[in-house]
Amino acid sequence: MTDTPLLDSIHDPSDLRSLDYGQLSRLAEEIRRIIVETTSRCGGHLASNLGVVELTLALHRVFESPHDRIVWDVGHQTYAHKLITGRREAFRRLRMRGGCSGFPRREESPHDVMDAGHASTAISYALGLAVARDLAGEDFNVVAVIGDGALTGGLAFEALNQVGALQKKLIIVLNDNGMSISRNVGAISTYLTQLRLSPKYARFKGGVKEVIESVPIVGAPTDRLIHSFKERLKNFLIPEFIFEELGIKYVGVVDGHDIQALEKDLELAKQVEGPVLIHVITRKGKGFPPAERDPDLFHGVGPFEPQTGKLKSEGGGPSFTETFGRVMCDMARKEPRLVAITAAMKLGTGLDDFSTLYPSRFFDVGIAEQHAVTLAAGLALGGYRPVVSIYSTFLQRAFDQLAQEICLQNLPVILALDRSGLVGDDGPTHHGAFDLSYLRLLPNMTVMAPADQEELRDMLWAALEFEGPVAIRYPRGKGSSEWVGPDPRPVERGKSLVVRGGGGDLSLLAVGRMVGVACEAAEILAGRGIQAEVINARFVKPVDREVVLERARRARLLVTLEENVLQGGFGEAVAAVLQEGGCNTRLLRVGLPDRYVEHGKVDELFQTLGMDAETVADRVHEMLTVL
Numbered sequence: 001m002t003d004t005p006l007l008d009s010i011h012d013p014s015d016l017r018s019l020d021y022g023q024l025s026r027l028a029e030e031i032r033r034i035i036v037e038t039t040s041r042c043g044g045h046l047a048s049n050l051g052v053v054e055l056t057l058a059l060h061r062v063f064e065s066p067h068d069r070i071v072w073d074v075g076h077q078t079y080a081h082k083l084i085t086g087r088r089e090a091f092r093r094l095r096m097r098g099g100c101s102g103f104p105r106r107e108e109s110p111h112d113v114m115d116a117g118h119a120s121t122a123i124s125y126a127l128g129l130a131v132a133r134d135l136a137g138e139d140f141n142v143v144a145v146i147g148d149g150a151l152t153g154g155l156a157f158e159a160l161n162q163v164g165a166l167q168k169k170l171i172i173v174l175n176d177n178g179m180s181i182s183r184n185v186g187a188i189s190t191y192l193t194q195l196r197l198s199p200k201y202a203r204f205k206g207g208v209k210e211v212i213e214s215v216p217i218v219g220a221p222t223d224r225l226i227h228s229f230k231e232r233l234k235n236f237l238i239p240e241f242i243f244e245e246l247g248i249k250y251v252g253v254v255d256g257h258d259i260q261a262l263e264k265d266l267e268l269a270k271q272v273e274g275p276v277l278i279h280v281i282t283r284k285g286k287g288f289p290p291a292e293r294d295p296d297l298f299h300g301v302g303p304f305e306p307q308t309g310k311l312k313s314e315g316g317g318p319s320f321t322e323t324f325g326r327v328m329c330d331m332a333r334k335e336p337r338l339v340a341i342t343a344a345m346k347l348g349t350g351l352d353d354f355s356t357l358y359p360s361r362f363f364d365v366g367i368a369e370q371h372a373v374t375l376a377a378g379l380a381l382g383g384y385r386p387v388v389s390i391y392s393t394f395l396q397r398a399f400d401q402l403a404q405e406i407c408l409q410n411l412p413v414i415l416a417l418d419r420s421g422l423v424g425d426d427g428p429t430h431h432g433a434f435d436l437s438y439l440r441l442l443p444n445m446t447v448m449a450p451a452d453q454e455e456l457r458d459m460l461w462a463a464l465e466f467e468g469p470v471a472i473r474y475p476r477g478k479g480s481s482e483w484v485g486p487d488p489r490p491v492e493r494g495k496s497l498v499v500r501g502g503g504g505d506l507s508l509l510a511v512g513r514m515v516g517v518a519c520e521a522a523e524i525l526a527g528r529g530i531q532a533e534v535i536n537a538r539f540v541k542p543v544d545r546e547v548v549l550e551r552a553r554r555a556r557l558l559v560t561l562e563e564n565v566l567q568g569g570f571g572e573a574v575a576a577v578l579q580e581g582g583c584n585t586r587l588l589r590v591g592l593p594d595r596y597v598e599h600g601k602v603d604e605l606f607q608t609l610g611m612d613a614e615t616v617a618d619r620v621h622e623m624l625t626v627l
């Protein structure tokens with residue numbers, strides 16, 4: 001049991017105000033110990049959280065949450081915030097069923113301003129809150145905390161654009177650690193590095209301003225000349241003017257691990273009438289050497305040994321992600337036009353080796369999913385074969401780009417959708433619950449789902465041969481195959497595969513990982529004397545109409561199984577085929593419900609949702625008895 005006397009005395013952020021700076025630094029150490037201990041058991045966003053402990057304490061001492069609103073971008077860095085806002089007990093079961101979410105959730109605490117999980121939203125939220133405050137004639141502070149990684153997202157710039165124009169009282173804390181998940185990318189990131197590495201600018205700034213201000217202004221013609229001279233001098237000497245030029249006061253740079261310094265600047269910012277940005281420098285992984293050395297690996301981790309940081313191995317064959325990474329390298333060797341695009345998820349999507357082997361054919365665009373998709377469209381127009389590797393949940397951002405820039409023009413872009421279906425611990429913001437629905441409705445799109453890693457390999461190779469856009473969606477974690485060789489088997493477009501023969505009056509048509517569940521359910525049913533055929537659908541678009549209609553004509557019951565919301569999913573596609581084919585065969589659709597699914601282990605969630613083999617077998621059995 002970790003000894004944390006100071007943290008034990010904090011039940012509400014107001015309790016922080018009676019502590020002196022010595023006690024605060026000991027409290028920060030206690031919080032770090034709890035974060036490391038808990039994350040080592042439950043997994044989570046370790047490095048980001050260790051980096052913002054002092055910043056969190058300073059924010060909660062200067063501002064009075066929940067009266068003042070602290071809006072955390074992404075929300076993956078809110079562990080210290082949770083620990084000091086009365087959630088110590090729930091934090092013991094971080095990301096587990098019934099325990100604390102790994103992200104802000106309004107239902108958890110009044111200190112969580114919004115439910116979060118996707119990046120680059122904080123400034124928009126904060127501006128909305130500030131506008132609402134002023135419209136209602138209320139009086140409170142609004143603070144948006146956004147990382148330098150999240151600042152690569154276009155949404156953040158759309159917000160800054162309006163922040164500068166509206167001039168509302170609003171504080172933006174830029175938490176700059178030089179890292180997104182991997183090292184941050186792009187011109188803005190280079191610009192921030194320039195500011196960070198030049199603390200002299202911060203000291204120098206005041207002096208330079210005075211010099212500029214002291215340039216005399218006399219008479220009308222000189223006025224314009226002098227003004228333009230001042231502008232150029234300013235831009236040359238003070239690069240932080242990029243924010244100032246947008247109408248946002250800039251304060252920085254501030255050491256994000258010095259609570260006293262942070263408090264001073266936050267207090268200052270509180271006095272400013274319009275928008276102000278405080279540039280805070282933090283170290284990702286601070287205080288836990290393995291995470292400081294390897295912040296990208298420890299950005300989001302599974303269980304590890306708290307003493308050494310050694311990750312606990314899951315065992316078994318390669319994950320879908322690893323398989324994707326390997327196959328991409330194989331394909332790149334044979335297809336020189338193949339290029340890979342990721343939106344700040346190089347490690348998460350398995351493109352690490354690819355980026356080393358083929359640096360000129362690899363593009364990390366930052367947290368910019370919309371741009372990733374349109375960039376792919378441009379590359380395809382230029383004769384290349386782009387593969388956009390992206391988590392299912394984050395592709396939601398780029399729906400219009402898929403519709404307009406990819407599908408309308410039938411461009412040969414491959415979308416590799418990792419983390420499709422339930423992701424488990426990260427919960428509702430991260431489940432890939434909708435992709436089959438939002439992809440299926442787009443003309444020209446082919447949508448595939450492999451049942452295991454070997455089939456992922458086959459589908460990736462096949463996608464290179466298909467015309468037009470192709471999406472391949474696969475889940476987090478390991479599939480059933482132990483080993484994946486390099487040579488693909490052919491995949492015929494729109495054709496399903498029988499994986500278990502049955503008695504003819506019951507067919508289970510399953511998508512992706514649900515093929516495994518269907519096989520298990522068929523086994524259970526066989527034990528009860530009911531023979532069920534299992535078909536791996538492989539294609540959600542186009543659906544294998546021939547097989548569906550043929551089975552429908554002889555079966556008493558068809559069952560579809562998918563890890564996607566039932567609305568607009570595979571089951572609905574099959575229902576349409578049945579209706580159009582004039583079949584009134586009974587159809588049972590198994591899939592995700594019409595609500596956001598909470599966090600927890602995938603197996604547990606499957607059970608709760610009635611999507612595990614045992615429950616599916618029971619439901620099928622019950623239906624057959626009344627048919």
Ligand SMILES: Cc1ncc(C[n+]2csc(CCOP(=O)(O)OP(=O)(O)O)c2C)c(N)n1
Nearest residue numbers: 048117118119147148149150179180181344
């Ligand atoms: C739209 C979207 N794309 C991708 C992600 C995955 N993601 C979570 S945190 C993160 C990096 C954020 O970097 P930064 O804002 O600098 O925070 P840090 O972890 O460095 O503190 C990414 C890419 C996301 N949450 N949302």
